[in-house]
Amino acid sequence: MSFFTSLSGMKNAETDLRVISHNIANAETVGFKKSNAAFADLVASGSNTDPRKTPGIGSTVSAISQDFSLGPLEQTGRSLDLAINGDGFFAAANPASGDISFSRNGNFRIVASGELQDANGNLVQAMAVDATGATTGTTPGNLVIAVTNAAGSSLSSVSIDSTGLVSAAYSDGTSEPVARIALATFPAADGLRSAGLTNWNATAESGAPVYGEPGVGNYGKLLSGALERSNVDLAEEMVSLLTAQRNFQANARAIDTATQISQAVLNLRS
Known part of the structure; x- marks a missing residue:
């Protein structure tokens, strides 16, 4: 399950990177309005599930909203x-x-x-x-x-x-x-x-x-x-870009760790 949880995080980080890249690419486009990606968690539980034992199964894109604030x-x-x-x-x-x-x-x-x-x-x-x-x-x-x-x-x-x-x-x-x-x-x-x-x-x-x-x-x-002009703030977008990149790397590392744990379990000898 940890593989799919981290995979959803990587997909969301990729979506965030696409949105941010689109904003940066249009930083000089007249009349352009930037977009922001919002995310939500996914929880696998039923009405009879103990909420204290629900780890969650990842995240998803909840919305990509447009910012119509006035540009320069x-x-x-x-x-x-x-x-x-x-x-x-x-x-x-x-x-x-x-x-x-x-x-x-x-x-x-x-x-x-x-x-x-x-x-x-x-x-x-x-x-x-x-x-x-x-x-x-x-x-x-x-x-x-x-x-x-x-x-x-x-x-x-x-x-x-x-x-x-x-x-x-x-x-x-x-x-x-x-x-x-x-x-x-x-x-x-x-x-x-x-x-x-x-x-x-x-x-x-x-x-x-x-x-x-x-x-x-x-x-x-x-x-x-x-x-x-475009309402994109390049400094803000660059910070968001670095954050999205770190999120992608962290989820990739989580998959790598889960792979190592699975390999160690499979190599156990009685």
């Missing part, structure tokens, strides 16, 4: 780089399927058609506004900026303020509000499923997204010209 905000000076100072996720639609994914990576760009896209080519979601910049709807849609205005002047620049209001300036000196960037929150963000490329998908555990305006209620304000 780094100034880039680029007007289409956005960071969320607080809660919320950017929402973007896959141009082929229309599926919505959520991210903290605000590295956006404008393509020739005027669509605002994220770094993966997904279409950023925004809420409609009127001529004064007031929000007129709560259901977001694809954000498209007119590359020429009604007078035929071409687009010269785009600005986004802390409330997510997107304004377009044209070569004739005029400017007009276009839309307001939508942010999404969830009843249980820990239930989001990581989809890679710093994107998450909603699940039954996370609940449906609730859209709102930046800076209103629980939704964080936007910082233009900045990006949120």
Whole structure:
């Protein structure tokens, strides 16, 4: 039994090493959120078993949770780089399927058609506004900026303020509000499923997204010209890495000791 107990410890230490390695590998990934592995003990006993004689049969992974704490905000000076100072996720639609994914990576760009896209080519979601910049709807849609205005002047620049209001300036000196960037929150963000490329998908555990305006209620304000860096602390991860490695070595040594004991018992002569 000691072999299987130590084997479970080695498997868990390996899982811990994988989680920590993934965190370290993404220490410089914009919008990345680190994960933490949690473990639980396994006990082989029934209702009639004396609890004082239950040694246990090892451990198992109970959960791998995501840490959505705010990462450092780094100034880039680029007007289409956005960071969320607080809660919320950017929402973007896959141009082929229309599926919505959520991210903290605000590295956006404008393509020739005027669509605002994220770094993966997904279409950023925004809420409609009127001529004064007031929000007129709560259901977001694809954000498209007119590359020429009604007078035929071409687009010269785009600005986004802390409330997510997107304004377009044209070569004739005029400017007009276009839309307001939508942010999404969830009843249980820990239930989001990581989809890679710093994107998450909603699940039954996370609940449906609730859209709102930046800076209103629980939704964080936007910082233009900045990006949120990974929330991985390399010093903390290196300490955890050493601890996981020692745990693996200790369980391997326990298996080696159990092997020696078994061999000694088999070599006993009457």
